[in-house]
Amino acid sequence: DQQVKQNSPSLSVQEGRISILNCDYTNSMFDYFLWYKKYPAEGPTFLISISSIKDKNEDGRFTVFLNKSAKHLSLHIVPSQPGDSAVYFCAASEYGKLTFGQGTILTVHP
Amino acid sequence: DADVTQTPRNRITKTGKRIMLECSQTKGHDRMYWYRQDPGLGLRLIYYSFDVKDINKGEISDGYSVSRQAQAKFSLSLESAIPNQTALYFCATSDRDSPWHGYTFGSGTRLTVV
Numbered sequence: 736d737q738q739v740k741q742n743s744p745s746l747s748v749q750e751g752r753i754s755i756l757n758c759d760y761t762n763s764m765f766d767y768f769l770w771y772k773k774y775p776a777e778g779p780t781f782l783i784s785i786s787s788i789k790d791k792n793e794d795g796r797f798t799v800f801l802n803k804s805a806k807h808l809s810l811h812i813v814p815s816q817p818g819d820s821a822v823y824f825c826a827a828s829e830y831g832k833l834t835f836g837q838g839t840i841l842t843v844h845p
Numbered sequence: 846d847a848d849v850t851q852t853p854r855n856r857i858t859k860t861g862k863r864i865m866l867e868c869s870q871t872k873g874h875d876r877m878y879w880y881r882q883d884p885g886l887g888l889r890l891i892y893y894s895f896d897v898k899d900i901n902k903g904e905i906s907d908g909y910s911v912s913r914q915a916q917a918k919f920s921l922s923l924e925s926a927i928p929n930q931t932a933l934y935f936c937a938t939s940d941r942d943s944p945w946h947g948y949t950f951g952s953g954t955r956l957t958v959v
Contacts, residue, residue, distance in 0.1 A: 744885070769947045778849070778935055778950030779888070786945065824887060828944055831876060831895070832903075837887040 738762045739827050741836035750845050754812040758825035758836050761806060765827035765834075768801060770810045773822045773838070782823075783810070815843045848872050851936050851951035858926050858958055866921045866954050868936030875941055877919040878948065879903075879911060882933040891934075894919055895941070926958040 740759045748754045756770075766787050771779035785792040785799045785808070792799050798811045812819055820843050826833040849870045858864050868877065875896045880888040880903075890903030892911040900911060908930060910922045923930055933955050937948035 739887075741887075767944050769945075771947070776952070778937075778952050779948075780950070781947040784945045784947060826947070831939065831941060831944055832890065832893060833878075833948060834890070835880075835888040837885055 736761070737837075739825060739834045739836045741823075741825055741839050743839050744837070745840040745842070747842045747844065748815050750817055750843055751814045754810075754815045754819065754841055754843065756810045756812075756823050756825070756839050756841065758808050758810075759806060760808075760827050762827065762829065762834075763806075764829050767828040768799070768808050769826045769828065769833070770797075770799060771824045771826060771835075772819075773824065779824060812841075815841075817843050817845050819843050847952065848949050849936055849938055849951035851934075851954050853954060854952065855955045856957070858956070860927055860958055862926050864923045864926055864956070866934055866936075866956070868919045868921070868951060870917050870936075870938045870949075872938050872940070872949055873916075874938035874949070875916065876939045877913065878937045878939070879909075879919070879921045880935045880937065881905070882935065882953075888935065891921065923956075923958075926956075928958045931956060931958050 769784040770782040773779040801808045822838045825836045878893045879891040894913045936951045939948045
């Protein structure tokens with residue numbers, strides 16, 4: 736049973752518009768949620784995180800929202816840039832171990 | 846130099862062969878992990894180690910073993926490789942005192958078992 740799910744395999748947006756990536760989870764014991772970005776031939780790189788006691792965290796163009804009652808988090812990228820094109824993984828932490836979603840391929844068109 | 850170094854970057858091996866993937870880190874982190882990535886399945890945890898004397902199985906440990914030779918080194922072995930172990934393998938490290946910083950990943954090892 737997959738505890739962290741990203742139901743959209745891909746997302747395509749225009750440069751300058753908002754990108755919204757979604758993630759659902761089932762385990763109420765997760766204490767942190769994180770987003771990673773991955774380019775081909777590279778390892779995932781950490782983007783932004785949020786504690787389970789918060790509902791929003793912002794870092795520049797990236798904002799993560801957490802809705803605990805719905806067990807849902809989302810990553811907003813505003814404005815989107817072509818360099819943001821990559822695979823995005825959400826992850827959830829329990830006692831320091833990360834469980835990852837399947838990933839969403841984001842393509843930002845110029 | 847990279848914070849987390851994986852060797853080799855690419856490897857093709859035959860079914861039944863033993864193979865070792867190596868990982869070393871300069872982050873000074875206590876915790877190290879091995880994940881595999883398969884299309885449509887994301888990253889799945891194989892083994893993890895919270896310190897040199899601590900080794901734990903992840904969700905898909907069957908067919909794999911690990912060795913934590915030092916704080917900075919964590920190797921993954923496939924005792925008898927099979928084709929469905931063809932995947933992209935990632936090593937990662939983390940700081941136990943900063944869980945909100947997530948993991949630092951290596952660049953990956955692409956393993957093909959023929």
